[in-house]
Amino acid sequence: MLTRCFSLFFLLTLIVSCGEPPKYSDEEIAEQDAAWATMMEGHDVVMPLMNDLYQASKQLKELAESAAVEANDYHPRSQEALANIEKAEDGMMEWMNKIKDNQLKSLRERYEDHAAVMAFIDKEKTDIDQVAEDMQGSLDAAKALIQERTGN
Numbered sequence: 001m002l003t004r005c006f007s008l009f010f011l012l013t014l015i016v017s018c019g020e021p022p023k024y025s026d027e028e029i030a031e032q033d034a035a036w037a038t039m040m041e042g043h044d045v046v047m048p049l050m051n052d053l054y055q056a057s058k059q060l061k062e063l064a065e066s067a068a069v070e071a072n073d074y075h076p077r078s079q080e081a082l083a084n085i086e087k088a089e090d091g092m093m094e095w096m097n098k099i100k101d102n103q104l105k106s107l108r109e110r111y112e113d114h115a116a117v118m119a120f121i122d123k124e125k126t127d128i129d130q131v132a133e134d135m136q137g138s139l140d141a142a143k144a145l146i147q148e149r150t151g152n
Contacts, residue, residue, distance in 0.1 A: 028114040035118060036104045039125040043099075046132040049139060050092060056142040057085045063149045074149060081145050084138040091131045099124060 024032070064078035102120070111117045146152070 023112070024108065024114055024117075032104060032108070032114070032117050032121065035121045035125070039121055039128060042125060042128040042132060043096075046092065046128065046135055049132075049135045050089065052139055053085050053089055053135060053142075056139055056146065057082060059146055060085075060142050063146060074145070078145055081138065081142045084134075085142060088131070088134040088138045091134055095124070095127055095131050098127075 060078050060082055064075050064082070102124075104117075104121075107117050107120055111120070
């Protein structure tokens with residue numbers, strides 16, 4: 001009986017150890033993890049801006065409504081700023097949906113080589129950097145218009 005158990009254990013160990021070699025080396029996995037973390041740091045910096053954009057948009061809408069009857073260019077400029085805020089928010093939502101469906105584990109399963117995983121992460125890093133730039137730019141423009149109108 002003991003011999004049978006030992007033989008079965010040996011056979012199972014042999015089968016498991018003879019499986020496919022890993023797709024990625026430990027160094028590649030470490031590089032992917034580091035790149036992913038850097039990309040997500042960009043997201044973590046930008047995410048708090050969502051509330052700031054919401055607040056600025058809300059205030060700007062109120063100010064734009066009161067300026068609509070005046071004969072000046074504040075209303076059209078505020079409408080442009082609001083459109084830019086909406087575009088920036090949409091960009092963030094699109095990026096988050098894309099990342100939600102492409103977590104690092106699924107990228108490793110989908111792509112056959114390290115370069116493809118890194119190319120995806122690098123592109124997403126570039127994309128979140130652009131989202132951050134769009135969000136900050138639209139927020140700065142909205143704040144300037146709010147200050148112009150309120151003096152605060």
